[in-house]
Amino acid sequence: MKIGIHITHEAVQKIGGIGSVIAGLLTANSYNHFFDRNILYGPLFNSDGSPTSRLGKDGVVLYSGIDNYDTEKYAHIFSPIEKKYGVGIVYGKRIIPNETNPNNFCETETILVHINSMKTEHVDKFKFLLWENFRIQSDRYNDWDYEQYLRIAVPYIEILNALTSKDDFLFHFSHEYMGMASVLKVIAERDKSKKRNDKTIFYAHEVSTARSIVENHPGHDISFYGIIRNKEIDGKSMEDVFGDKSSYYRNELVKRTEHLDHIFAVSDLIADEIKFLNPSIDPKKIAVVYNGISLKKINFENKNHSKAVLSKYCKTLLNYEPDVVFSHVTRLVSSKGLWRDIMLLEELDELFAENSMTGFYVLLSTLIGTGRPSGDVSRMEKEYGWPILHREGWPDLVGVETEIYNDLSHFNAKSKAIKGIFMNQFGFNRHSCGSRMPENAQWIDLRIGSDAELGMSIYEPFGIAQIETIQFGGLAVLSDACGCCGLIRSKYRSNDNSYHIVNFTKNNGSLSIRELMDMKSSEKTKMEKAIIEEQAFAIYEKLKNNMNKETTAAHFKESQKLAYEIDWDHIVSKNIVPVLNKF
Structure with missing residues (x-):
């Protein structure tokens, strides 16, 4: 069975473009012919509200550990993981509608993890793993945005193992930097997980470092893209030109995409930006996969x-x-x-x-x-x-x-x-x-x-x-x-x-x-x-x-x-x- 797992901050609420992309993908017939199951994975941002509201108005909650809510005896699957890591798991199903045709929709499994009270020893151990395998210095980043997406990676493999079989073929999609810690864990633990055929894909909806430079440089796009296309560039990287960006955690996470199996760039521009950020990356890993629109036939x-x-x-x-x-x-x-x-x-x-x-x-x-x-x-x-x-x-x-x-x-x-x-x-x-x-x-x-x-x-x-x-x-x-x-x-x-x-x-x-x-x-x-x-x-x-x-x-x-x-x-x-x- 082929299963697509999308790690995203928009697992429940559509905030911007990534939510539109996920809706477009999951409601496309050709996508659903390829994948047998789909799972959305992300953090539980807010623990307020009732148990049944956790997955939004189009969601059905089947299990919520933080509420002691269980409809189909999922506790025996999730409770050991929750106790081990000090997390709360919300699991259920959501209806993802096509943006212009509500009659076209997809039902997808959804997992949210409440990580605010996670046991620090597991967090520290994973931070060491990131340093040991990928030279990511997590102690430099005192930003909750970095921390929360790192924490959801800690129980990621065990949660998926509880819901899938060893014969399933998993495609792990990191939508932007938010899923990078999770897919890096998949890569670091591939040998002992016995899931060597699983694929890791970075879905590049942008290049965060490039966005930051363009938005903050007085010349904006006129300067930035002029530099990328300038013949003087000749192998120089983004940091060679614009200075060291290692203090920016998104920069460091996106640079580690070189370890993933594939990179989906939503445009030629993004493919160029990825190469500019990391000139040593294998260009064969990068595929330009345009976004689409939701077709609506009218007269x-x-x-x-x-x-x-x-x-x-x-x-x-x-x-x-x-x-x-x-x-x-x-x-x-x-x-x-x-x-x-x-x-x-x-x-x-x-x-x-x-x-x-x-x-x-x-x-x-x-x-x-x-x-x-x-x-x-x-x-x-x-x-x-x-x-x-x-x-x-x-x-x-x-x-x-x-x-x-x-x-x-x-x-x-x-x-x-x-x-x-x-x-x-x-x-x-x-x-x-x-x-x-x-x-x-x-x-x-x-x-x-x-x-x-x-x-x-x-x-x-x-x-x-x-x-x-x-x-x-x-x-x-x-x-x-x-x-x-x-x-x-x-x-x-x-x-x-x-x-x-x-x-x-x-x-x-x-x-x-x-x-x-x-x-x-x-x-x-x-x-x-x-x-x-x-x-x-x-x-x-x-x-x-x-x-x-x-x-x-x-x-x-x-x-x-x-x-x-x-x-x-x-x-x-x-x-x-x-x-x-x-x-």
């Missing part, structure tokens, strides 16, 4: 309906029906390059005004992942006109949300044809977003009805959200720092009105490594503005062509047809399963 009437919902919302808020709806659905982090949205909208605003067109920009992003209480949203809406106007402080603007709102307000004050709103709320419906939202509005309307999704990130290993609107005839406006560019170029080359890649790093080839390293923020901003100004008209032309009444239906039909090529099931069957079959 042209559905497209028009969703566009009408967004237009009605704009009419209610701003008293006009826009010709073009721009959207940006994203996490609120610096890597998303939201200032580039404003730069582009400023250029497009001039073109729209000259051609008597109007636009509506919806930025849906928040620091509050669980969303604000609907009652607070209703009150803000009535008191001062949220989401057009905001106020600093909870329940409204917190942290960097204030800066984002101020930048958008400045744009709105000057713009003539395009206006924007900042929805710092999770969801897109009347219950979550107030009474001015159309009564029939749904989250999917913002995907289907959008004419353009902006996503000019400075660091974007893949970028699922950026291309979600493509299948519905929307234009994806991407930076060349988005890993999905490679996939979209190859699959949508016959329909380039579906995407536009803004090449922020194309003009830095003549710069030396030293010049790129020394780039100031003001120089970077000057380059960004020049590049966006240069490409704004081409983006405008694509938008205009997509909206042409004579061609828009045909463009929509072609977009739906080509979307099959980037659907999760197609990606898994053509891109991922062939790699797994080589193991």
Whole structure:
């Protein structure tokens, strides 16, 4: 029996892109034809709540040691492990739905480990094992994030042995650094575990060291990717160029991927970053396995309906029906390059005004992942006109949300044809977003009805959200720092009105490594503005062509047809399963 074990921080709650990838994989037919069982493994972050709530609303708890809860006599399996290590085990099953088709779902086993009271002698012993076998100095890292993922590795093999047989073929997927300690334990104990055929795979959704450098360097992607592509680099590593990063535990864990059997990189960019981080790694271990999107078949009437919902919302808020709806659905982090949205909208605003067109920009992003209480949203809406106007402080603007709102307000004050709103709320419906939202509005309307999704990130290993609107005839406006560019170029080359890649790093080839390293923020901003100004008209032309009444239906039909090529099931069957079959 082939069993896929996914070690992740999103075993229960979907927080970001990794959760979307796991949902895409587990609901793909080709993936389920390959694996007989699936297991999600991670830490139990919170011990509050009832026993039956431990695995979320789509989960069924079969056993919870911390609650003395057992439905099917699992105690004899797990209790010895719990007593030995001083941990609590939660075991059960979860329903993982496809993100756009709830009728397509997968039931998967889920294991959470409560490690807060783990016996220190076992933790110390494992830390010595990591040092002895992989030269990881755990005593340097006093970060609970490092500690918790190290601790879940301690009982990992014994828990799996209790649930599987010696004849099973296990594939251990470490999703990012979070699973590295667990798979390193599998490698270190392979001989005595009698599971020498089990495979260890690092699923590289990013390279943490690269992200940190890009986000914190004044030149961002323009400097970083210019350095990677510079002919002067010639065998130098990331640390040769940017300095020693051994104090960063994620750096050390990801460098140890050289010991794993395989590395899945979600894009060509990530494959290059892995090689740059560790030039000695065997390139044959690295396979580029793109992410996909969840395909949703609709008709042209559905497209028009969703566009009408967004237009009605704009009419209610701003008293006009826009010709073009721009959207940006994203996490609120610096890597998303939201200032580039404003730069582009400023250029497009001039073109729209000259051609008597109007636009509506919806930025849906928040620091509050669980969303604000609907009652607070209703009150803000009535008191001062949220989401057009905001106020600093909870329940409204917190942290960097204030800066984002101020930048958008400045744009709105000057713009003539395009206006924007900042929805710092999770969801897109009347219950979550107030009474001015159309009564029939749904989250999917913002995907289907959008004419353009902006996503000019400075660091974007893949970028699922950026291309979600493509299948519905929307234009994806991407930076060349988005890993999905490679996939979209190859699959949508016959329909380039579906995407536009803004090449922020194309003009830095003549710069030396030293010049790129020394780039100031003001120089970077000057380059960004020049590049966006240069490409704004081409983006405008694509938008205009997509909206042409004579061609828009045909463009929509072609977009739906080509979307099959980037659907999760197609990606898994053509891109991922062939790699797994080589193991």
